[in-house]
Amino acid sequence: MVRQSQLFIPTLREAPADAEAISHKLLVRGGYIRQVAAGVWTFLPLGWRVHQKVVQIIREEMDAIGGQEMLMPVLTPYELWQQSGRDAIPEIFRLQDRAGREYVLPMTHEETITFHAKEIASYRQLPQLLYHFSIKERDEPRSRGGLLRLREFIMKDAYSFDRDEAGLDVAFRNNDRAYRRMFGRAGIEYSAVQAESGMMGGKESIDFLAPSGSGENTLVTCENGDYAADLEVALGIPRTPDFPPAHDAPKEVATPGATTIEALAEQLGIDAAATSKAMPVVTTGGKLVLGLVRGDDRLSEPKMLGTLGSDYRPATEEEIRGAFGAGGGSLGPIGIEIEVVADEALRDGHFVAGANRDGWHLLGVEAGRDYAPRFSDIREARDGDRCPTCGGGLHFQTAIEVGHIFKFGSRYSEPLGASFLDEDGIEKPLIGGSYGVGPARVMAAAVEQHHDENGIVWPTTLAPYDVHVLSLDGGSNEVRTRAEELAATLAAAGLDVLFDDRDERPGEKFADADLIGCPVRVIVGKKTLDDGAADVRRRDGSSEERVAIADVLKWVRQD
């Protein structure tokens, strides 16, 4: 039992003016966290308790699948990152010591764990699953939203090593299961979706997205529950366009001043979905490519990146002039020398396209007949699309990425030289996977998903304390004593008890208790003692009643 009068729980009546996300506001107001610099936060005692509860859940689930906890340092020799090639990532923090030796403050620990994995010499020592909780540093160009995106944060990162892909499959599935269990225990609603592995350089990967009022990802789900994906890779079946009459060959039409799809569709009196939109881009290799999507669609940058196999940028005015002989707004796929990547939605039907002549468009352009594109899914799924699995409606929700697991194979073991001798006597690279989860993001997601207008409603597994006992003594020693006895009794029974013994008025204690959000609130006051009782209430509003002091423990423990 701890006395609130002696704790550092600086609750605030008002949220900081610049806070937008609910979790940001409530965690700051509740005295859980404080900002030190952009994207850099302190966990105050209450916040650290919650963080540690999340950590313990993760630890138990990792241990349950054979994970071995360890700890790798933050300060890491730069050479390791040179060997993996990740030294080129702009987000890494670098520094030098006084002798000029260079270090990296890691964003993850693949390099370091692989450095240790070099001690694995034989297939007899495999598989291995190692993990740690440690501070990650990322020079994010833009942090935001309280705990949603930090520049420094603690992550549980686990690494598996196996002798082959089959072994990796097993490790991957085990971690997937462990993740589902840990998020379930943390009271988080989430979807496991296929995702891009991004800068980790992986193959298969699964993202765990928790729907939230604020977040960095968009979760796309089918109303029938048979499809879930991150917007970046989500497939959607677009509606069928309302096509105008077809033509035997493209027919030129004057469209003066129509440089946007809206203007074009209006001028021609047609459905915007029956037009095509041309997006000329230049790859890092300097190659000009025309991306073509339906007029009502947006080009998906991650998909385009995947299709091109390289980063790219929009083409400049001069580059466009040179290649198309026309300016933006009148570009199309016909009569040009450059490669055309057309979205799948343009495969069937006849569309209006730019004529590559300023102020003119072409009616009835058909892929295959009039131009020969490379088809690829490069459109961003959007509201109104149908599910690719069952045709049901798709929902789009903002979400927090609370975990990400992926296979990296020999991505690190080869460059770092981590190999083992297999049963057949052949030296082979270790086959690895990484499994990351951010406890702070789990906290933020829990708050985003569980709160009301008065404050946080913690899942019981994450709450900083199980029971919040309020002494409404108004200066009465007898009431204070009885309240403290009850708090001590509950604590002796194994519950984490926060005892509000502060010399504050009732209203303030109620407000703070709601804000902090412990699952059970127990009030001892003059009124209740007259009945030899206490008022008990669950924070989620499911029950509230007056029970005899002797029965409080039983009440707390039921359901």
Place this chain on the structure above:
RNA sequence: CGGGGCGUAGCUCAGCCUGGUAGAGCGCCCGCUUUGGGAGCGGGAGGCCGACAGUUCAAGUCUGUCCGCCCCGACCA
């Protein structure tokens, strides 16, 4: 890195346009009263007005540069 916004008391903010002794509410400290949903009265503490450089008799206020923070975008295991 582009666009926008904001830096004044612990917090939320006025004051800046039109230069002239730095303010309010909440919080904090003391006293009295009060005590079941953020009390009342009285007294009090608390400021390098983000930094630097200009303009001026005089700068929180005008000008410039820089720094910090937030939001949108770019970016992002």
